[in-house]
Amino acid sequence: MSGMRDFWRALPTEGRWLLSTVAIQTLGRGLTLPFTIIYLHEVRGFDLALSGTLMGLIAVVGLIVTGPGGSLIDRFGARQVLIVGLVCMILGCTLLAFATHPAVAAAGLILMGVNFGVSWPGFNALIASVVTGDLRQQYFGINFALLNLGIGVGGIIGGFYVDVAEPQTFTVIFLVDAASSLIPMALLLGPLRRVRTQSEPSAADAEHGGYRQILRRPAVIWVSLLTFVAMFVGYGQMEAGFPAFARQISEVSTRTVGFAFAANTLVIVLFQFAVLKWIAGRRRTRVMWVMTLIWAVSWLLLGATGLVPDTLAAAIGVIAFMGVFAFGETLLQPTVPAVYNDLASDHTRGRYNAINSAAFQGGAIAGPIAAGILLDNDLPAVFIGLMVVCCLGIGVMALALERRITPAVNGVVEAQPAVD
Known part of the structure; x- marks a missing residue:
């Protein structure tokens, strides 16, 4: 606890504002995250392949807007861009709450995609502008733990509340998700209204700050490929592949799915700070490699639940999958954003984080589509095998x-020479 207190005292006021509201503002997202594909498929009656494709719309739109969004962040500041994104999120969740036709659902998911496309680079640029030095990696990790706390609590509440036989319960959770976006908007209009993320470009920024120049850097290419695949097997499956596999193959209840997300949150909240202390000063790329082995084991565990469907063992296995997967997340989330932001300058931070977001969204596009096609065609073994192979590829x-970044960018603090 003393380490957490020291971290909190070292944060600037703006950093404290950002961190103190994370869990509350993500509660609404937790209500809907585990159940969106269940809502589209089992409540609104869209077939599983269509539902997976609709879920992919969020990432498709996010991918389209994230590039221009990153440039706008560097030019006008993260705050203004984030406010526009939050308005889109509120409208999108409201539309989805009443979506009885695929076209209405698509419109809602497109608007949500606009927000997701700008929120990742926007908030990361905001964080990096107010938190510097060694605090930055710690901040990304603790922010992730609090984000998952909000999502996990929301998942528990949603698991007990929603009922596929009562569509109005899903309408309520999407409206609550819309309302939760008012919290970050209030922060941006109030305590954070003076935070400035844009800066005057240096000569080096003017020459190397465009997307084409940034993407020519080998380090950026490799970290972006790694992010894409990690999102394909990770968060691209959390909204689609995992819930669909758990319901259709493992044959567990929606309540079990909710408990699985709660287990995910519990592991992250309990272990994230200890993991941060363990990885401090270690090569971030080696930490990522350990993460890939943990994720591969978790997917094999989920695959085993398909051998004993509709049993207590299947329910325990589904929950255990999310717990093991979560431990891998505690290794990934502090490291990848820190690499991107340590590669960037103040003037190019929005664009570097936009590339990170684009890789994230690309994996999230492919993830739900692949899951929908494979599971709809009764190929669960192929689905699990693909996830395991991709995990090893990340390593x-x-x-x-590692061979293309400096030790400092890789999280290794070089010893200072002794002074006589």
Whole structure:
């Protein structure tokens, strides 16, 4: 606890504002995250392949807007861009709450995609502008733990509340998700209204600050490929592949799905700070490699639940999958954003984080579509096998990245020479 108190005291006021409201503002997202594909498929009656494709719309739109969004962040500041994104989120969740036709659902998901496309680079640029030095990696990790706390509590509440036989329960949770976006908007209009993320470009920024120049850097290419695959097997499956597999193959209840997300949150909240202390000063790429082995084991565990469907063992296995997967997340989330932001300058931070977001969204596009196609065609073994192979591929990419970044960017603090 003393380490947490020291961290909190070291934060600037703006950093404290950002961190103190994370869990509350993500509660609404937790209500809907585990149940959106269940809502589209089992409540609104869209077939599983269509539901997976609709879920992919969020990432498609996010990918389209994230590039221009990153440039706008560097030009006008993260605050203004984030406010526009939050308005889109509120409208999108409201539309989705009443979506009885695929076109209405698509419109809602497109608006949500606009927000997701700008929120990742926007909030990361905001964080990096107010938190510097060694605090930054710690901040990303603790922010992730609090984000998952909000999502996990929301998942528990949603698991007990929603009922596929009562569509109005899903309407309520999407409206609550819309209302939760008012919290970050109030922060941006109030305590954070003076935070400035844009800066005057240096000569080096003017020459190397465009997307084309940034993407020519080998380190950026490798970390972006790694992010894409990690999102494909990770968060691209949390909204689609995992809930669909758990319901259709493992045959567990929606309540079990909610408990699985709660287990995910519990592991992250309990272990994230200890993990941060363990990885401090270690090569971030080696930490990523350990994460890939943990994720591979978790997917094999989920696959085993399909051998004993509709049993207590299947329910325990589904929950255990999310717990093991979560431990891997505690290794990934502090490291990848820190690499991107340590590669960036103040003037290019929005664009570097936009590239990170684009890789994230790309994996999230492919994830739900692949899950929908494979599971709709009764290929659960192929689905699990693909996830495991991709996990091992991330480890190979991490080692390639290690050869292309400096020790400082890789999280290694070089010893200072002794002074006589």
